[in-house]
Amino acid sequence: MSDTCKFKIDGKEIIAKKGQTILEAAKENGVFIPTLCNFTGVKPKGSCRICSVKINDRFMTSCTTPVAAGMEVESNTEEISDLRKSIIELLFVSGNHFCPSCEKSGNCELQALGYRYQMMVPRFPYSFDKKNVVATGPKLLKDQDRCIKCQRCMKTIKDDEGKRYYAFKNRGRDLEVVMDEEMSKTITDELAKEAMENCPVGSIIYKGVGFSEPIGTRKYDKQPIGSLIETN
Amino acid sequence: MSKKIIATTSLAGCFGCHMSILDIDERILDLVELVEFNKSPIDDIKVFTKQCDIGIIEGGCCNSENIEVLKYFRENCDILISLGECAIMGGLPAMRNGIPIEECLHEAYLDGPTVKLNTQKILPNDSELPMLLNEVYPCHEIVKIDYFLPGCAPRADLIWDALVALITGNEMDLPYEVVKFD
Amino acid sequence: MKEKIKAILEKYQIDATRLIDILHEVMDEFGFISAETITLLSNDLRISEAQVKETISFYHFFSDKPRAKYNVFLNNSITSCLRGFEHVKEAFEIESGVKFGNVSEDGLIGLYVTSCIGMNDQGPAAIINDKIFTNLTPYRAKEIIKGIKQGKKVEELIYEANGDGNNAHPLMNTMIINNIRRKSLLLDDNYEKFEVTKNLISKYSPQEIIQIVEESNLRGRGGAGFPTGLKWKFGSKMPGEHRVIICNADEGEPGTFKDRVILTQYNDLVFEGMVIAAYATAADMGVLYLRYEYRYMLEFLNSQLDYMRNNNLLGNSINGIKDFNFDIRIQLGAGAYICGEESALIESMEGKRGEPRDKPPFPVERGYLNYPTIVNNVETLASAVRIIKNGAEWYKTFGTSDSLGTKLLSVSGDCRFPGIYEVEWGVSIKEVLDMAGAENVQAVQVGGPSGTLVNVQDKENHSKTDLMKWYKPSGMMASRKAYDRKISYSDMATGGSIIIFNKSRDILHDVVMNFMDFFIEESCGSCSTCRNLPYIMKQKLLKIINGHGVREDIDDLLNWGKIIKVSRCGLGQTAANPILSSILNFRHLYEEHVKAMTDYDNQFELADSVSAANSFVGRKFIHHNS
Structure with a gap:
């Protein structure tokens, strides 16, 4: 039995390893599917929904759905592109994303997706909810204005015992990702930097340095997000 | 082709977007061939003297005067463009949204570290002053806005490309580098 | 205090997957979960304090602040x-x-x-x-x-005074009344309790049991309608050290109360259904997930389980069947509608937030603690007992060809006889309204807030705009009188919630807004769509109700309702249904509200917007423009 299988994304033939997710296979085949909550190396959760694709007229998240031989996946259609754009807009209006004052600007994945999908203005009204910034820990601050609840910090930043530094609090619209107060006091420098690195937006900020990269040289200043995948 | 008439204003903004308009450099000479400016800080015309084709709005609305000017623009311009982050989403002034206005005024005039000179604790209540809004509004939440050009400030190339497309009626094909939110 | 916490932890083997039970015990003991307790739990369970708070803050009935006496x-x-x-x-x-x-x-x-x-x-x-x-x-x-x-x-x-039936049982002592209005094969009192376990199942092989259930075409009665026999079959074939049968008694869909009545009067059927399912699938673990709101039944239900254990209907070698070992425990929920979704329910049972899982894998593949897990509704399990007792052929004589058997409807709202009606599938909306003594009816909500708002006055039951093409409530039949629509899997499948509204009700303001608030309150918040959109859509609806709507707002609502369909679970996918369904069937109410002559209204009022600042600085509002 062969350990690869073939399927199609928007008519393009994709060769995938069995057990791969649609997203992984797409990436290896030079097809970009946008993601926010997905993070290489950890179990996907499918919570941002931005990688949604259509299979048999049903929406599935490509980060969690395993490939199957012969499946026909719709991804870059007008309908799905607009859907993804609307999710980006939802995340913008439900947080307080003041890009001009954000340290992650230029390296932010949400912003980069806004560029890629040419978001000029969100279709939804801004919420301007009051959110807090917790900066009591010695190394990191957590800015709830910018958090998109992707869970990447929750899944990747853990201590040796597997205890999580970050966890959810509340539910629904009141949902927040908060840092464990006790653990934040003793987080290592390395892990703190990793936490900031893993955050797709500017919600986790490492204290001490800031705005070190000039405009023009940042990750998404010149190249759209996903370019690396597409040129592979 | 008759020249298009353009008006511009800065509401709750920093004039950075206007600086960016000037940043089109020598193309400003071409622009003058294409358009005529009416009410605008660029030529210092204070009131509309005729109906305009395009109104360019910088800044969001933080006080009653902004609302008034914006509505004035809507009445006198066929097309309105929100230029820059403040016009589009309130921008930095909107960082006060979510904080009660009383608290903002307290911080600005009574308690803040820079209010030492306000020994008599005077609050801005002269009837000539614009009244503060409870929060800063994006322009399109006050009047209908037709186009949006993001950036802080929007890149000069974006402004140029967009204006030329609008004036000539050609399709706009924006290079990746010009659409930015910062 | 430390000793008490220690004792509680030890009762649950210091197992973090039992966090819900641990927190319940802490709540019972101290009235709330203090910071000190959280530290103790965190240390012993080896999870961070933030993780303990994560679970606490998810559930309505847990609190980290002192609650009252x-x-x-x-x-x-x-x-x-x-x-x-x-x-x-x-x-x-x-x-x-x-x-x-x-x-x-x-x-x-x-x-x-x-x-x-x-x-x-x-x-x-x-x-x-x-x-x-x-x-x-x-x-x-x-x-x-x-x-x-x-x-x-x-x-x-x-x-x-105490209510009827078992509501008056000394372990219940409650004023609740059953309100059983119509009985059929399920709510039939003429049977011997546990007869199937005692006399029948040993005559069948597990495969034969599954076959009978498959032949009966029994489908999940919680609302989704997945074929029960197939679920059992999948579950029975999955390899696993243990296999789990879960009875989902977390009915939370507003307007549903049938499980309350089944658990009060016919819980023996439910538990027996679990035993049969366990026999059919060789499961050894059984859990009834009881919503916190039904905690008043807990002792009573546990007494039934004790009876079963004492009579060899649970435990080892049940009824003498070799190697048939199965027991049931009751897991108490803690107040979260989403836990009625089977994978969220499983997460909750593992001590976590009740956040639905991605599928695949389905619970039958990897469920509770990763064991193959079959989750069935209360009514489904009780029905299975009747089917095994009387046979699939008998069952097929009830209902319609595509929907066999009976369904318990929970009828409430504007009618003379609210309560439980056991009807054969295929009953029409009109018949239900007649049974319930409903007059002057304007609308019927079938299937709770996530279901359909039926306009009974409508000749054609939906408008045919292009925007409607993608929106397909269960089996929408074209051009049929709403009145004649049938409760069946091919027309209107439902978990059984029927809420009736008479003509005096304000559908948008009273009904749709209430339903939207419900979804906003009960979203787990995991998906970006369901976390944010219901609120935004409700605000838009409010704008329309307040007379500031324009025609485009209706289109926006329809388009935005489409976005939410990419959410992970049923709650998220249907969270816009109150608005979508009411636009579909009561569009005129929206049209009446929106302004015809303008395409823009921002509902901005200058005087309101400046009032707070003006009063703070002490000045009056002056209209500069006038």
Whole structure:
């Protein structure tokens, strides 16, 4: 039995390893599917929904759905592109994303997706909810204005015992990702930097340095997000 | 082709977007061939003297005067463009949204570290002053806005490309580098 | 205190997957979960304090702040609102001097609103220290508060005699009434309890049991309608060290209360159904997930389980069948509608937030603690017992060709006889309304807020705009009179919630807004879509109701409702249904509200917007423009 299988994304033939997710296979085949909550190396959760694709007229998240031989996946259609754009807009209006004052600007994945999908203005009204910034820990601050609840910090930043530094609090619209107060006091420098690195937006900020990269040289200043995948 | 008439204003903004308009450099000479400016800080015309084709709005609305000017623009311009982050989403002034206005005024005039000179604790209540809004509004939440050009400030190339497309009626094909939110 | 926490932890083998049970015990012991407790739990369970708080803050009935000696959880579901919720709420507040959401200064009274508690046929109802108080009126609310202030015990606050049937059982002692209005094969009292386990199952092989259930075409009665036999078959074939049968008794869909009645009167059938499912699939672990709102039944249900254990109907070698070992424990929920979704329910059972899982894998593949897990609804399991007893052929004589058997409908709202109706599948909306004694009907909500709002006056039951093409409520039939639509899998499949609204009701303001609030309150928040969109859409609806809507707003609602369909679970996917369904079937109500002559309205009022700043600096509003 062969350990690869073939399927199609928007008519393009994709060769995938069995057990791969649609997203992984797409990436290896030079097809970009946008993601926010997905993070290489950890179990996907499918919570941002931005990688949604259509299979048999049903929406599935490509980060969690395993490939199957012969499946026909719709991804870059007008309908799905607009859907993804609307999710980006939802995340913008439900947080307080003041890009001009954000340290992650230029390296932010949400912003980069806004560029890629040419978001000029969100279709939804801004919420301007009051959110807090917790900066009591010695190394990191957590800015709830910018958090998109992707869970990447929750899944990747853990201590040796597997205890999580970050966890959810509340539910629904009141949902927040908060840092464990006790653990934040003793987080290592390395892990703190990793936490900031893993955050797709500017919600986790490492204290001490800031705005070190000039405009023009940042990750998404010149190249759209996903370019690396597409040129592979 | 008759020249298009353009008006511009800065509401709750920093004039950075206007600086960016000037940043089109020598193309400003071409622009003058294409358009005529009416009410605008660029030529210092204070009131509309005729109906305009395009109104360019910088800044969001933080006080009653902004609302008034914006509505004035809507009445006198066929097309309105929100230029820059403040016009589009309130921008930095909107960082006060979510904080009660009383608290903002307290911080600005009574308690803040820079209010030492306000020994008599005077609050801005002269009837000539614009009244503060409870929060800063994006322009399109006050009047209908037709186009949006993001950036802080929007890149000069974006402004140029967009204006030329609008004036000539050609399709706009924006290079990746010009659409930015910062 | 430390000793007590230690004892609680040891009772659950210091197992973090039992966190829900541990937190319940802490709540019972101390009234709330203190910071000190959280530290202790975190240290011993080897999870961070933030992780403990993550679970606590998800559930309505856990609190990390002190709650009161008497905690009133008043239900705000639509049927409660139709019968005077606001007045009752006001009475509670006036008499106690406490606003809802708060605890009185002396710590005596806490007032909270809570989503549907399964008492729609006798609302407004409240849970006070786990006791249920039904048919509340402002007078009764005041009497309750007076009693509390006089130092009465909760039992002494009761104002009605015990209800009928097992509601009067000494372990229940509740004023709840069953309101069974129509009985058929399931709610049939003429049977011998546990007869199937005692006399029948040993005659069949597990495969034969599955085959009978498959032949009967029994489908999940929770609403989704997945074929039960197939689920059992999948489950039985999955390899696993253990196999788990879960009975989902977390009915939370507003307007549903059938499981309450089944568990009160026919819980033997439910438990027996679990035993049969276990026999068919060689499962050894059984869990009944009981919603917290039904905690008043807990002791009573446990006594039934004890009876079963004492009579070899649970435990090892059940009824002498070699190697048939199966026991059932009851897992108490903690107040979260989403836990009715099977994978969220499993997460909750593992001590976590009730967040639905991605599928695949499905619970039958990897469920509770990663074991193959079969989750069945209360009614499904009870039906299975009847099927095994009487055979698939017999079962097929009930219902219609595509929907066999019977369905329990929970009927509430504007009708003379709210209650439980066991009907054969295929019954029409009109017949249901006649049975319930409903007159002057304007609308019927079938399937709860996530279902369909049927316009019974409509000749053609939906408009045919292009925007509607993608929106397909279950089996929407074209051009059929709404009145004749049938409760069946091919027309309107439902978990059985039927809420009736008469012509005096304001559909948009009273009904749709209430349903949207419900979804906003009950979203787990995981998906970006369901976390944010219902609120945004509700604000838009409010704009329309307030007379600031324009035609484009209706289109926006339809388009935005489409986005939410990419959410992970059924709650998220259907969270816009109250709006979508009402636009579909009551579009004229929207059209009446929107302004015809303008395409733009921002609902901005300068005078309102400057009032706070003006009053702070001490100046009057002047209209500069005039």
